[in-house]
Amino acid sequence: xxxxxxxxxxxxxxxxxxxxxxxxxxxxxxxxxxxxxxxxxxxxxxxxxxxxxxxxxxxxxxxxxxxxxxxxxxxxxxxxxxxxxxxxxxxxxxxxxxxxxxxxxxxxxxxxxxxxxxxxxxxxxxxxxxxxxxxxxxxxxxxxxxxxxxxxxxxxxxxxxxxxxxxxxxxxxxxxxxxxxxxxxxxxxxxxxxxxxxxxxxxxxxxxxxxxxxxxxxxxxxxxxxxxxxxxxxx
Ligand SMILES: *Cc1c(COP(=O)(O)O)cnc(C)c1O
Numbered sequence: 001x002x003x004x005x006x007x008x009x010x011x012x013x014x015x016x017x018x019x020x021x022x023x024x025x026x027x028x029x030x031x032x033x034x035x036x037x038x039x040x041x042x043x044x045x046x047x048x049x050x051x052x053x054x055x056x057x058x059x060x061x062x063x064x065x066x067x068x069x070x071x072x073x074x075x076x077x078x079x080x081x082x083x084x085x086x087x088x089x090x091x092x093x094x095x096x097x098x099x100x101x102x103x104x105x106x107x108x109x110x111x112x113x114x115x116x117x118x119x120x121x122x123x124x125x126x127x128x129x130x131x132x133x134x135x136x137x138x139x140x141x142x143x144x145x146x147x148x149x150x151x152x153x154x155x156x157x158x159x160x161x162x163x164x165x166x167x168x169x170x171x172x173x174x175x176x177x178x179x180x181x182x183x184x185x186x187x188x189x190x191x192x193x194x195x196x197x198x199x200x201x202x203x204x205x206x207x208x209x210x211x212x213x214x215x216x217x218x219x220x221x222x223x224x225x226x227x228x229x230x231x232x233x234x235x
Pocket of ligand 1: 085086224225
């Protein structure tokens with residue numbers, strides 16, 4: 001099968017499953033945005049995705065993301081929205097904000113200030129999601145803020161001139177039934193949105209659990225391998 005057909009088949013299947021999960025939850029399928037995670041896949045795949053109607057792509061590493069975006073611009077794919085979904089060091093955050101349209105992985109105030117600086121340099125507003133951790137406290141490699149930190153973080157984003165607070169992002173722990181994790185997330189999100197009704201995006205769900213995330217209210221799902229296939233192994 002040629003690559004385009006392979007990607008088109010994966011995309012069709014995931015789009016159908018998103019629509020079915022939304023309908024089952026009594027939601028409008030158009031309220032769920034598919035972010036195709038293209039990390040480790042070449043710009044030529046991103047180009048095919050754009051041709052197949054994908055509007056949003058996700059990358060998790062700098063500077064690979066910047067390089068790929070530049071290649072895609074050369075293909076003429078100028079309308080794609082680029083989501084940065086990975087952890088970042090604060091000394092890279094300004095650079096990330098110089099090309100990302102949405103930064104989903106904001107979990108500390110230090111990043112907010114650096115992102116704002118990068119967005120100012122580009123004179124372009126950046127949408128921000130606060131990453132909330134669903135892991136138990138103290139877990140190794142834990143990323144994301146505690147719920148108790150969200151309001152301080154949200155205030156910092158509000159105070160930053162070029163950042164727009166859009167909502168929350170989370171990743172389900174590997175060793176827990178995602179239904180339980182996403183139920184907790186739905187409660188965190190309900191409390192957050194009660195205080196900040198304008199920040200109603202919820203980015204949750206990956207290839208293995210996006211239908212569960214949609215049932216729990218996700219407005220954005222981040223799907224990679226179910227569309228593009230298994231990622232080449234990390235060197
Ligand atoms: C890689 C990644 C995804 C996509 O994972 P798949 O299992 O390939 O769908 C989603 N979210 C984040 C934060 C990721 O790093």
